[in-house]
Amino acid sequence: MRRALVLLFVLLPTMAGAKAVLLAYGSLPGTHSDRAVATAKRLADGVPGNRFGGLGSALDYAGCDTFLALPDRGPNAVAWNRALDETTAYVNRVQTLRLTLAKAASDGRFPLQVQARLLKTTLLWSRERLRYGSGAGLHAASGVPPLNAQRHRFYFTGRSDGYDPAHASDWPGDARLDPESLRLAPDGRSFYLGDEYGPHLYRFDRASGRRLGIVNLPAALAVAHPAPTGAVETKRNARGRVGNHGLEGLAITPDGRTLIGAVQGALIQDGGAHGGFARLVRIDLVTGRMHSYAYPLQRVGGTDAKPRYAGISEIVAVNDHVMLVDERGGGGAGSGQPARIKRIYRIDLRGARAIDGLHGVRALAARAVHKHLFVDLVARLGRHGITPAQVPEKFEGLSFGRDVRVHGHWRHTLWVSTDNDFLPTPNRFLVVGFDDTDLPGLRRMPKPLRCRDVASRR
Template structure:
């Protein structure tokens, strides 16, 4: 665990004495940025020279798996280092999820926060398809831009041949140009949110390239289902360059701003995704919430209007219809600027209008929202400054309840995406205590996800995962 700066530690002591009513910061912990994850087979250098198992970006998505176990998804990989703008500096980094044990223990020192948090990385699981995928040939990364010539090799991971496996990667040219961005055979995959099934045996991951929502076997990382999302979310003209993909489409998701958040209802029957930014055909800062029936694949769309932040990063369920949404700006540590807006809003989809076949200005149809946590204010009270609050606070997940001064607190874990950059800080985790009184204040209630007892599998090693994967059938779930 990375030790807190002295100033923050001293401020934490004052915070415990001066905190106001509402959700309270209970603990802070971190994993070392720039270290390595547990997938040693991917440790070789990527196209940009960065190690293929660098530990970073873990807060893009965060999911509770029961007890002290959480899953974290890094996004499409380290692409902050410039090497080839024709593929937006993306690499053949293999998509994966990290399993983390959150050691939350009472702080008995009498000062500081109520709990100590020690995150421990326990497993790294690579994500793959049982069927062939379309990888970049390198042609889209060969050419000239602004008078500079660039070349790029084939984007198929070398580990594919070693393990006889089709791995998903973050490289932006891994697509079939004859299909829309919804094509599940594309190798390019940008994981942004993750949730665990109630039986603990599979996970659901949403991404930005499609957008996609895939279901993976949790033990092996093999895709077992691809949900068909509404066609209005996809784009028809694909490009390895995000700017060209944006200018080449008048409908669908904006490049690099696809399905950023994903929730699962407590009964495990419904997935609820949210787009990061408005679709090209929408206006007035309205983004789409998409519900997916896990059994049938049926979908519905609802409108959510941004009011303070530049986009949405995640969504987590409070109940069957109530959700918390992470809305933020991109300012703070990692952006060399000062954080202004990082807020958690509460919404309720009960009675909301389905806007599936509508577009344009949907502001009047947007669900009502209420501020639940002002993260900038809370982290400043803890001792951080506007310049040291992470710019990308993205992953949110509930965990086990704890007792605080005789009151039951639902723990809400919040994580940052450091873009694999040590300059953007460590992989940080902030734990807030949420009481039933806090929820009643915004007209909400909380039901924990109903995990099946003793149903959580142990992740398999990469060496074992490669055995027998090609015989697993992929089911394509269609909307009814």
Template sequence: MMLRTTAPLLSVLALLSAGSALAAPAIIATASLGGSSAGADADLSGLPGTLENGVAANFLGGIGSGLAYAGNGTFLALPDRGPNATPFNPKIDDTVTFIPRFDTVSIDLTPAAAGAALPFTATATLKATTLLWSATALVYGTGEGLDVPNGAPAQNTADHFYFSGRSDGFDPAQNSCDPANARVDSEGIRVSNDGKSVFVSDEYGPFLYEFDRATGKRIRAFTLPARLCITKLSASKDVEIKGNDVGRVTNKGMEGLAITPDGKTLVGAMQDPLEQDGKDAATKKVLRLVRIDLASGATQEFAYKLTDGSGVSEIVAVNDHQFLVDERDGGGLGDGSEAKMKKLFLIDLDGATDVTALTGQALADAAVKKTEFLNVVAELGKIGVTPAQVPSKIEGLAFGPDVTKDGAAMHTLMIANDNDFLPKDSGPNVFYVVGFTDADLPGYVPQPIAN
């Protein structure tokens, strides 16, 4: 990817070299990750062999579906349900027995040399890959009638049952939120303040699970509002959508996840309006944010109205009541089109209406107010990334460490992409580092994470 310095960025560099405050949020570094010590395009799971579609079981891709800061320059990067962008079996939506996982990545930020295109250099290194599993038995697809073998991972043991990205891993007698379902399409990730737990949100259920960070063992399944779940499950997206008029839309579940800096609250963002909300003209662009109290599991819902984006991909906490929401279109690199709308909006849940019991116009009227914080397409344009080169799936957001250059201190926000496991078509796993100051985002409180 070619980078060029433009006038706005030059002004940022001038401010930095003069020891002044950063004038506005700006991209200060980029990094990519294309492999590990195990080889190019390989993660550190150690998984042998290939998946049903011939892709290596340890393929490193899609790791920007979710991104969480874990302290000391370390991030947890989350791939989704695995490599299914290349057609091979429409009966299961081209999904495979990819074991859900998170990758531990260090991102080293250092001041760049004088005259460099960007004020900092960033180096991303894969440190570990952790597979996600349950100590209790899970329901896998048998493969019967679907032209695939049984979906239980070969790595399963008597007390380790690994989750799977394959779409047929469910009990048809239960709703989509049954925690015994093996299928997981992980999309959001956050770390607990003690650094020991990882929270993951998903699209299939939607599910919200807590995992042991060290082992990948599931230690808690949160109960989400029943209105988010569907009752007629299928391995086929089209069949599932046609069969349900209540619940999440298939492949558009709990796409984003935030944890407040005090570590007491999670907020999950649905990607799209629920089936029942999307059918109402008043709420066809209104999706739900679900706030979960970690101690009790109690939930509240809030309404978010889309502006020009086709959905929400991420949410990250600014403090205990304000959040940045990633709203985007599907255009850009990987889609074969130009990106037009990828923006971060600031919202505040203080004083917002709990919409748990609301529908129709009342739900729409209760949508939270939002203000634009960052136009990602415009900012990438300032460093030479054209709309056609902007990754189509900007999905991972995480605040990172503070940095200093020539006496100028700033906070950082990491932005990552989901390349759908297609680096040749959708570009590499990339991280864009945005620098900002307290003046840009008043009230920002970093999450304290023990190490």
């Protein structure tokens, strides 16, 4: 009973929402190919290796209507090998998109429409040798990408057996990478990327895709005994992230000094699948100091003994202490269930009590941050005639874009992207409009512009 009261206290402030509005809802086809022609050969599951999909795992504005969009570990919605969690040797990459807003037709559901175009595909690789899976005992061929020999590089791939069993899951020599979060660095020439397998936090060169560096994360996030499937990993380990629930979100403060990583759900030592608190890790890039904070997750079902919770999909910085957190449960188009929890919350880390050295539901509940509803995407889309059964299942990317003028008034924009799991369904983008009263204190990192962004408000 005491635990239920603690959770209720933490979640009470979430009831009030802001007045943000939906400005646009657009898409890119999920059946097209990207610009990495050298990877076009079909993967082990039969899906083309350069299918233009999964864009919504992360999204970040780079200035001049240009965004970086991040696919995750590649196609794994088609069953071909359960021993590998259906993953393939898909070469990890980042897509550079041009996303603009134009006036919509007078009879449209939204005042603006999204116009989208792919500009560039950048493959991710390491100069240092990586450990790939041999496929032995897993009914699979070698996981080494053919591109390695052609270009004399070591490419990261999404295949789940690309790890060294002699090391914990955060070993930087592993070839496997499940990218789920990305933020542009202040120099504009590199970006930080968070992954679920390790979890890892790497820095990559934006132009070439080469790994430039490694940002250390708390050892408590890694599992000591990695495995080719998330379920086996979770069973084998008493500590660390749950399988396929790693560094799902990443924020960078406007001054470029601090990264905030968000774990998708509770760590194994914090209750695992039945734990109600995820960890936010704050990293000072100058000093290397790290502190962790507890984020309360929305309960979505289960029993009192085994409750189920939504998970964090993304986090974005409003300023150096206020964040927006994308939290979602299951359900949505293609899942067979209507969408319920697709919400963006506001939190403030100023004055929050760190949970360094603590673990377990009770310890985290006592120090959890408070959250306040910023926008309920299911409810907002419903006002535009989009039913819960039609709402995309996976809203996973958040990025502030440039301001736009709508009906004579300037609005800030928050872009939301979806992950289509590389299925032949559209990659979708949703644009939320808001003003300073909806989200006070907004500061954005200056972008090193190389174009004349004449339509932007200064």
